[in-house]
Amino acid sequence: xxxxxxxxxxxxxxxxxxxxxxxxxxxxxxxxxxxxxxxxxxxxxxxxxxxxxxxxxxxxxxxxxxxxxxxxxxxxxxxxxxxxxxxxxxxxxxxxxxxxxxxxxxxxxxxxxxxxxxxxxxxxxxxxxxxxxxxxxxxxxxxxxxxxxxxxxxxxxxxxxxxxxxxxxxxxxxxxxxxxxxxxxxxxxxxxxxxxxxxxxxxxxxxxxxxxxxxxxxxxxxxxxxxxxxxxxxxxxxxxxxxxxxxxxxxxxxxxxxxxxxxxxxxxxxxxxxxxxxxxxxxxxxxxxxxxxxxxxxx
Amino acid sequence: xxxxxxxxxxxxxxxxxxxxxxxxxxxxxxxxxxxxxxxxxxxxxxxxxxxxxxxxxxxxxxxxxxxxxxxxxxxxxxxxxxxxxxxxxxxxxxxxxxxxxxxxxxxxxxxxxxxxxxxxxxxxxxxxxxxxxxxxxxxxxxxxxxxxxxxxxxxxxxxxxxxxxxxxxxxxxxxxxxxxxxxxxxxxxxxxxxxxxxxxxxxxxxxxxxxxxxxxxxxxxxxxxxxxxxxxxxxxxxxxxxxxxxxxxxxxxxxxxxxxxxxxxxxxxxxxxxxxxxxxxxxxxxxxxxxxxxxxxxx
Numbered sequence: 001x002x003x004x005x006x007x008x009x010x011x012x013x014x015x016x017x018x019x020x021x022x023x024x025x026x027x028x029x030x031x032x033x034x035x036x037x038x039x040x041x042x043x044x045x046x047x048x049x050x051x052x053x054x055x056x057x058x059x060x061x062x063x064x065x066x067x068x069x070x071x072x073x074x075x076x077x078x079x080x081x082x083x084x085x086x087x088x089x090x091x092x093x094x095x096x097x098x099x100x101x102x103x104x105x106x107x108x109x110x111x112x113x114x115x116x117x118x119x120x121x122x123x124x125x126x127x128x129x130x131x132x133x134x135x136x137x138x139x140x141x142x143x144x145x146x147x148x149x150x151x152x153x154x155x156x157x158x159x160x161x162x163x164x165x166x167x168x169x170x171x172x173x174x175x176x177x178x179x180x181x182x183x184x185x186x187x188x189x190x191x192x193x194x195x196x197x198x199x200x201x202x203x204x205x206x207x208x209x210x211x212x213x214x215x216x217x218x219x220x221x222x223x224x225x226x227x228x229x230x231x232x233x234x235x236x237x238x239x240x241x242x243x244x245x246x247x248x249x250x251x252x253x254x255x256x257x258x259x260x261x262x263x264x265x266x267x268x269x270x271x272x273x274x275x276x277x278x279x280x281x282x283x284x285x286x287x288x289x290x291x292x293x294x295x296x297x298x299x
Numbered sequence: 300x301x302x303x304x305x306x307x308x309x310x311x312x313x314x315x316x317x318x319x320x321x322x323x324x325x326x327x328x329x330x331x332x333x334x335x336x337x338x339x340x341x342x343x344x345x346x347x348x349x350x351x352x353x354x355x356x357x358x359x360x361x362x363x364x365x366x367x368x369x370x371x372x373x374x375x376x377x378x379x380x381x382x383x384x385x386x387x388x389x390x391x392x393x394x395x396x397x398x399x400x401x402x403x404x405x406x407x408x409x410x411x412x413x414x415x416x417x418x419x420x421x422x423x424x425x426x427x428x429x430x431x432x433x434x435x436x437x438x439x440x441x442x443x444x445x446x447x448x449x450x451x452x453x454x455x456x457x458x459x460x461x462x463x464x465x466x467x468x469x470x471x472x473x474x475x476x477x478x479x480x481x482x483x484x485x486x487x488x489x490x491x492x493x494x495x496x497x498x499x500x501x502x503x504x505x506x507x508x509x510x511x512x513x514x515x516x517x518x519x520x521x522x523x524x525x526x527x528x529x530x531x532x533x534x535x536x537x538x539x540x541x542x543x544x545x546x547x548x549x550x551x552x553x554x555x556x557x558x559x560x561x562x563x564x565x566x567x568x569x570x571x572x573x574x575x576x577x578x579x580x581x582x583x584x585x586x587x588x589x590x591x592x593x594x595x596x597x598x
Binding site: 121122158160165174175176177180181184185192195196197201205208215216244247251254255256257258261264288289 | 508584
């Protein structure tokens with residue numbers, strides 16, 4: 001394992017690419033935004049056209065947005081699955097439905113390639129530090145090939161089974177909770193405002209009470225400070241709670257909290273806030289209740 | 300401040316009474332269950348009839364279930380407000396609507412008594428250790444009178460204002476989040492089961508991910524171990540999310556997650572699980588989806 005390709009130099013992928021460089025690997029970075037590739041090259045990474053580089057890669061790390069983008073990169077019109085070396089590893093880090101992960105494993109296996117189902121959690125800062133949490137499942141061969149990459153990028157790796165699927169299933173459980181907790185934080189802080197509780201007080205007190213959550217402590221300050229620069233955007237939860245909704249419906253599983261949270265993120269997106277920080281779901285609550293949030297005019 | 304009455308020797312009140320005894324105060328305990336009073340007397344507490352003892356009390360701590368019970372104790376047919384010493388303190392620790400707290404302060408003030416709005420958080424173990432979190436608001440005189448009691452019962456006291464109301468408002472925000480997070484934990488763990496994720500694995504992994512919450516970590520083990528002995532019962536959240544729902548509706552505040560969570564607790568109660576641990580809301584999800592939870596026959 002010495003030469004790695006990484007597709008998707010966004011907030012997560014860029015940091016992961018840097019972590020791979022720090023581990024001494026040769027890393028080719030690919031992104032639709034040429035300025036991200038140039039930035040990565042300035043840090044010691046390499047660019048190039050994926051189709052031309054593919055044959056030299058020991059592994060391809062996919063940090064794209066969804067299963068559709070993964071399928072396009074691998075099997076689309078200029079898909080690279082056919083150009084990769086026999087036995088090369090594909091590391092799938094996007095959030096996808098478990099069935100999609102199983103499908104990638106099967107199609108890549110038929111092409112003589114290894115696949116590790118490896119969704120990530122932890123945010124951009126942890127990605128840059130090489131301190132992500134990764135949920136991983138796949139064949140022992142895929143795990144063995146992935147070892148130096150996981151070592152470079154993650155502080156914690158949960159090994160969840162010997163086929164693709166379980167890791168993506170666990171990631172969906174995490175996203176269900178994360179999405180519900182962000183919407184709940186927004187609901188609670190705006191509800192508090194109707195009862196005379198200022199968001200900053202709410203944050204200070206609840207963080208030390210049984211009502212707290214990782215997301216309340218992480219996103220609550222965005223609301224209290226009126227700072228909606230996107231650390232992770234509203235559209236991410238439109239997508240991820242959408243996948244939860246799809247696979248819950250297919251399983252005939254009634255998920256009323258996830259469904260309610262999805263509607264709030266959809267409303268945020270419908271209000272034109274899709275690219276703002278996901279904490280902007282608070283603006284849906286505020287507008288519905290005639291409240292002025294911190295940082296808004298008059299707030 | 301030397302003689303205190305405490306009404307409600309339940310899982311929280313009993314521990315609070317012990318904490319007051321440890322601080323060297325004379326404590327009369329009152330409860331509808333005579334065995335709880337006898338147990339408290341065996342630990343150095345005192346019993347008696349509230350109406351007869353009332354005139355000797357410097358303070359009366361109310362750890363009853365709701366505002367109705369508080370009103371009955373204070374102003375009901377054999378209510379003690381009229382029998383308390385002038386300037387005595389009433390400490391209201393029940394979860395009540397902010398308007399109810401303001402109403403108690405006003406009526407007790409008219410009777411020459413002090414009132415501190417002082418809801419609690421932390422659970423029975425913290426109550427027994429004298430390590431509760433208390434949210435408190437009220438007049439400077441009420442705070443001054445309450446000082447030795449707060450010192451004895453709480454590790455953290457949030458001082459939230461100089462009238463009754465803000466403390467109860469903050470408690471309602473906490474209960475909104477706590478109730479939503481318990482239902483979300485149940486939804487996520489059972490959703491995971493439909494995707495092949497075992498509850499114990501879910502607990503182990505998610506506790507270290509961004510999807511975690513205080514409630515997920517606290518109630519998740521009840522579900523994973525199939526242990527529904529009531530630490531806090533389903534009916535508590537039927538009540539508390541009911542108050543959230545009432546005051547949100549009065550404020551014309553749309554609270555879809557709280558509403559969805561309340562429906563799940565109502566369904567649990569309707570299934571006859573009202574006195575089980577609140578984690579039994581998982582049984583609603585499981586029954587709706589045909590899942591067998593850990594600890595159930597075949598689970």
